[in-house]
Amino acid sequence: MNKQYLPxxxxxxxxxxxxxxxxxxxxxxxxxxxxFLQDRAIxxxxxxxxxxxxxxxxxxxxxxxxxxxxxxxxxxxILELVGxxxxxxxxxxxxxxxxxxxxxxxLVTLNFIISSVNSIPSIRKSIRALSRYLGEKVKIRGEKxxxxxxxxxxxxADISDIMKSKVGFRAKYLxxxxxxLLESNFTERDELKQLCGVGDKIADCxxxxxxxxxxxxxxxRWVKRFLVDLYDLSEDLTYNEFAVWVxxxxxxxxxxxxxxxxxxxxxx
DNA sequence: TCTCAGGGGCGAT
DNA sequence: ATCGCCCCTGAG
Numbered sequence: 423m424n425k426q427y428l429p430x431x432x433x434x435x436x437x438x439x440x441x442x443x444x445x446x447x448x449x450x451x452x453x454x455x456x457x458f459l460q461d462r463a464i465x466x467x468x469x470x471x472x473x474x475x476x477x478x479x480x481x482x483x484x485x486x487x488x489x490x491x492x493x494x495x496x497x498x499x500i501l502e503l504v505g506x507x508x509x510x511x512x513x514x515x516x517x518x519x520x521x522x523x524x525x526x527x528x529l530v531t532l533n534f535i536i537s538s539v540n541s542i543p544s545i546r547k548s549i550r551a552l553s554r555y556l557g558e559k560v561k562i563r564g565e566k567x568x569x570x571x572x573x574x575x576x577x578x579a580d581i582s583d584i585m586k587s588k589v590g591f592r593a594k595y596l597x598x599x600x601x602x603l604l605e606s607n608f609t610e611r612d613e614l615k616q617l618c619g620v621g622d623k624i625a626d627c628x629x630x631x632x633x634x635x636x637x638x639x640x641x642x643r644w645v646k647r648f649l650v651d652l653y654d655l656s657e658d659l660t661y662n663e664f665a666v667w668v669x670x671x672x673x674x675x676x677x678x679x680x681x682x683x684x685x686x687x688x689x690x
Numbered sequence: 691t692c693t694c695a696g697g698g699g700c701g702a703t
Numbered sequence: 704a705t706c707g708c709c710c711c712t713g714a715g
Contacts, residue, residue: 440697538698544712545697590710595699621699642697660704684697693715700709 424482429471430497432519435685437466440542441631442523443533443549444570456562458553458569460529462486463560478560492524492634503673509652510672510679513686520685522678523631528573528603530632535595535619537627544588551587576600595619609633622661630677639668639680648687 437445437455444457453468464487467474473491477483488494505511514520536552537545549570556571556579576584577600584593598618608614614625626640639645641664649655649664659667672679 534697535699539696539709540698541696541712547712585710588711591699591708592710619699623698627697640697644697695714696712698709701707703704703706 423465423467423474423476424484424487426473426475426487426493427471428468428473428491428493430519431468431473431491431521432517433466433468435517435519436521436523439520439685440688441681442525443537443545444525444529446550456567458557458560458567459526460570460572463562463567463569464490465562478562489524492522495521497521500675500678504675504679504682507672507679509648510682513682517682517686517689520682522634522681524634525631527608527628527632528600529570530628531599531603531608531614531617531620531624532570532573532576532596534624534627534631535599535617536589536592538592538619538624540592548587548589552584552589555583555586573600573603577604592619611635611638622665626665630681635677637669637672637674637676639665639676641665641668644684644688645680648683652683652687 433453433455438447444459445455448454448456455466457464462480463478465476465478475487477486501514505514533549536548553568553570556575557568560567560569576596579597581593581597584596589596595618599620602617608617611625611629614620614628620628623640623642626638629635629638630640641661646664650657655664655667668676668680
């Protein structure tokens with residue numbers, strides 16, 4: 423496997439937490455994960471300050487790894503900027519090494535459509551099931567696995583087949599959005615909301631996790647809860663009012679700040 | 691067995 | 704701007 427210096431990377435949280443549903447922990451003792459995307463699988467292991475990795479079917483695709491893990495990001499500088507807030511500082515101390523990934527656009531969109539009013543275990547189950555039914559096979563070290571379905575496959579799939587993965591009412595959103603993704607490019611937050619099943623919250627998820635927006639916030643139930651609880655914001659603010667407040671209070675790195683707070687507040 | 695909320699969004703008013 | 708509804712799962 424390829425060896426990459428990657429200190430301060432909380433793989434448990436960054437790969438299995440709130441921002442990605444692609445990863446499966448294969449072997450906890452070796453910190454060994456497989457990530458199933460639409461056109462490739464990624465294999466990683468973590469030991470000390472290093473990540474060992476391989477990509478499939480195209481081997482050694484460092485350009486992809488570099489972008490996905492945001493290897494060129496100045497993490498220390500971001501910590502310094504968002505750590506000026508006392509709650510973020512505490513979050514960084516208690517749940518350290520949280521980072522943001524930059525994942526492929528279609529994948530994030532289709533994954534987060536599934537996430538609406540859904541629990542994380544259910545989301546994961548649905549995504550694995552959907553992959554088994556409609557995704558391509560990949561072989562890794564002699565074992566068979568399934569990628570997340572390609573956008574064009576979901577666009578052409580029968581709703582009833584998509585429903586087999588227990589996504590429920592989100593099945594029609596998946597199909598329609600897949601078609602929309604094939605028809606045009608979505609590069610800004612407001613455009614994202616044209617996608618079926620994508621409103622304010624999921625548009626912000628896509629903006630952060632796929633487009634790399636450093637100063638957005640998906641105001642979900644948890645974020646709203648800690649904004650009211652910790653920062654004394656009124657419970658009655660609109661989505662946009664919460665979002666504006668956050669964007670003005672974390673030195674331009676609200677995406678990172680709220681990711682720290684989210685992962686910390688959730689397990690606190 | 692039943693109820694209900696869970697990382698929202700849609701469509702009708 | 705608000706509200707009922709959407710499908711499924713696990714917790715109580």
